[in-house]
Amino acid sequence: MNMDELFLAAQKAAEAAYAPYSRFRVGAALLGEGGAVHTGCNVENRSFGLTICAERTAAVKGISRGERGFTALAISTPDSPDPVGPCGACRQVLTEFMAPGARVRFGGSSPERVDTTIGELYPFDSLHDLARKKTP
16 A cells, blocks of 8 residues: 555545544554554544543554554644644554564645654653663
């Protein structure tokens, strides 16, 4: 699946968002290592701390279906003309299941898109960095 197709899946996922408080819908689509696409939308709560982001919704859906790794992510924010990347909490969760070189695309309602990698979004993944270091 290419990034254009994955972004279309994220746009469709945003249509299901529950965002009565912020009125800011988000859709995400994660491409699993096995080729399946797992989508999610943001689900708000009047206690904003209980809100779940689209990216984490997609990740949890994929993991609950047996996926253990993702190769690409697309995020759509149709209520913003500007591209909006994942929040810090989502970046932390995503690095648990995505290699640093995994592709990421995000965009809003304008044609502008940002193409990057999860490693560029979260460059110092401390626990994974520590695990890669050899102990003396």
